[in-house]
Amino acid sequence: MTDHRTAEAASVPGGASGTAGGDYLPIAEHGLIGDLRTAALVGTDGRINWFCAPRFDSPSIFGSLLDARDGGHWHLGPVGEVAKRQQYYFPDTNILMTRMLTGDGIVEIQDFMPLRAEGDQGHRQRLVRRVVAVRGSARMRTVVAPRMNYGRDPHKAESQPHGVRFTSEALDVSLQASVTLHTEDQDAVGEFDLAEGQSALFVLESTAPTHAEPAVDLVDAQAAEELFRSTVRFWRQWLSRSTYTGRWREMVHRSALTLKLLTHEPTGAIVAAPTLGLPEQVGGERNWDYRYVWIRDAAFSLHALLRLGFTREAEAFIGWLTRCLRGARDDGQVPLRVLYSIDGDAELPEQLLDHWEGYRGSAPVRVGNGAAGQLQLDIYGELFDAVYLFNKHGDGISHESWTDLCSLLDWLLEHWDGPDAGIWETRAGRQRHTYSRVMCWVAVERMIRMARQRGLPGDLGRWTAERDKIYHQIMEQGWSEKDQTFVQRLSGDPEQPPESILDASLLVLPMVKFLSPKDPRFRSTVRAIGEGLVTDSLVFRYDPKVSPDGLDGTEGTFSICSFWWVEALARTGRTDEARVALEKMFTYANHLGLYAEQIGMTGEHLGNFPQAFTHLALISAATGLDGFLG
Structure with missing residues (x-):
């Protein structure tokens, strides 16, 4: 494993000749x-x-x-x-x-x-x-x-x-x-x-x-x-505006600089990664184009930047978002799309570059992203939570933005109780994902908070009733009494236990204030995920063998989940374990402190590089653990 400043590589010829798997540097290099x-x-x-x-x-x-x-x-x-x-x-x-x-x-x-x-x-x-x-x-x-x-x-x-x-x-x-x-x-x-x-x-x-x-x-x-x-x-x-002075300043600031690099200054958009086609499994088909703005990723990025004091970037993203919402309202594009182009275009058809062999023979190479047409209900919670934080720590949202958010919430209140593609954008058909329900609850709860804090207009009676209905559904249909854990998908019937499928996204339950980190249900969920999805601090997002996702092949551990694991340990009082897990995650960074989407079996970086999702989670985990350690 390399340190954060030095990398050694074998001599590589200057020409571009090569065969599949031949003249390719490791992604981390x-x-x-x-x-x-x-x-x-x-x-x-x-x-x-x-x-x-x-x-x-x-x-x-x-x-x-x-x-x-x-x-x-x-x-x-x-x-x-x-x-x-x-x-x-x-x-x-x-x-x-x-x-x-x-x-x-x-x-x-x-x-x-x-x-x-x-x-x-x-x-x-x-x-x-x-x-x-x-x-x-x-x-x-x-x-x-x-x-x-x-x-x-x-x-x-x-x-x-x-x-x-x-x-x-x-x-x-x-x-x-x-x-x-x-x-x-x-x-x-x-x-x-x-x-x-x-x-x-x-x-x-x-x-x-x-x-x-x-x-x-x-x-x-x-x-x-x-x-x-x-x-x-x-x-x-730019970096001098950071308010972070904690233990892991070098890694946090490198992540902040990386997130800034992924910002498109003219529009305020934040892309998920600067690359396309880098494989989640070398030789496999899990190769996607990430050069767009995922509402989820950008919302989490805004949260991370706000934690470090970068309010200008948050304000620029809110401006970009306002233009997207206005376009959706004017064009009848409801619900909110999963991802957009830098300019706010929601039409991103997926095409194949079949004349390219792909990284080390990992074909197909895709341009565009078919996930743009998916229904992912969780994005409303991530978006509304980011707006809530901006409203709390930034300059506050405008009347027009509040009107747009109310329109989105009206749609969500009519459609939250349905299946979707989920946070991981599976291609195996829509399911009733527990994480998506949690984020629907977050969306309604944050709107209620903003309305009360600023005296903004809203149907608080209806919003409160729907929020409570979502909460009870999660607790009744997303909890496995047998396995003592929250699970990936809700049961179809309150009287029937759900399938015992673990999902690392449920580590965020206390982070979004759905549950107390001291709640026995969350503690036992952390235990179950630790036993079923964690290896040496690295966390799989789910097990495709148990929960088929519509794609062939396997994947590495998902780095954002590994940083979520650090936060979950810290919040449940296991701070020594959290600190060890965080330090281990730092050893998986490349020689510059950068991360790809995933980490493979031998520590190799997989997926698009560097990935905003991972770096924002690093910021959140490090600043959060700093607070617990005092």
Whole structure:
């Protein structure tokens, strides 16, 4: 297991040739950079093998993460063997430093995307790479091999005085460099020598096809240095707003910086992850596109950011949400959709990129997400809880937002007692999920609280009656007297016991104030989940063999559930165990403190990376446990 600052990897060739499972770094061997509009993954081997522009959900320019042969990449590294590779973030920033140790010296690659400063008009999207010979000398090689539109669109490469311009029908990419580049088979290639203290600069800028303005004058190195310094200032000024001073400051702040990277600044949207298609099981079919806004994930993210004092991000997300709700009301799109595009579009048809082999042969590779059409009743509770917290700790919601929420609640009060796809978005048909019922209760309860606290109008008599009806149904039909645990699905009849299927989502019952953590029913549920779903602090969300989810194959442990486990232990008074579980979870982070969606049998990261869901749960678990430890 690596520590949080160093990763070692075997030498990986700079080219993109490979076969399924061949030329692919482990998912965890990557860092993330971004500009609050899109993001790129940079491997410990110096390759950028995932980059979509100009937005998170745009087609990829570099996609070798999902097809090493035909996906496209940008390699930068020493010629010859590399003895050791290390990555770290420049302190308190999202600037990624990759250091490579060779027989002749040490080189450092600095990767970042400049941010738009307050007061600037417009934003120029640039990906900057600066490589420095820290000690000794190095012969370096770079290969810039874009493959536009997920590798489906042809492009032309044209040499220019200070670089290469790649042109395609929908997008142009301008690459400027301080070293000489030439074109080979529509790629840009260059080799150059660096003596100790020398550096080389590269700036890639994606533009509309008619845009011809140069990215930056790289003849003057001071321009690139100022970009670096301004990026450092941006991230440090942003992080300085954090109110967290607890025991796990480094991990909490890295998670906060990661959540910020997943924010689309122009709209206030928060995406679930910057990637698509990374498998929950290598070689399996559980490969999804996460570059969208899940109401659930974004609501939890808002909660986590509010806990750290980042109210501006919460306010921006509420603004995005208000626009979505207005569109749903105007277009008759009720109920609230499970996920939206960055712009609030609810139509995200799932398509296959069948020309790509997938990460290590994990096909199919899907773009779009069919879950957008699912009914998931839990999202109302997560959404209303987030709005309640914003109303309590932020500036408060507007009259228009309250009206929209009341309309959503009216629909929910008519439909809560029905089956849905559940929090885990199973594809085995709708079921009567206990967690969904709990979150329906949360939705009604939070609306009652807000109405009473601010004197807002609402049918409190009806709301209270329905809230109590939901509560009694959960306690009567979601509880297994035989196994002394809450279970995944409600029984169809109050007189019939429910199936004894465990679900880790039920660890949140006291977190949403449905039950006291001292309640015997919750304590015994924690015991049952500990015995049935937990292994070395890692938690499975459920057992697909016991509860089929409509998909083939298996999956790893679900990292958000592992952090929920920490909170559940802490709330039930098992603080020593909670602290050990949290520290164990930290060992499963990658060398930069980042997490994918899941952890596999041997500790490998699985699923899309990095995942907002996991990082927000880390923040919640760490800050919560801090409070219990005092």
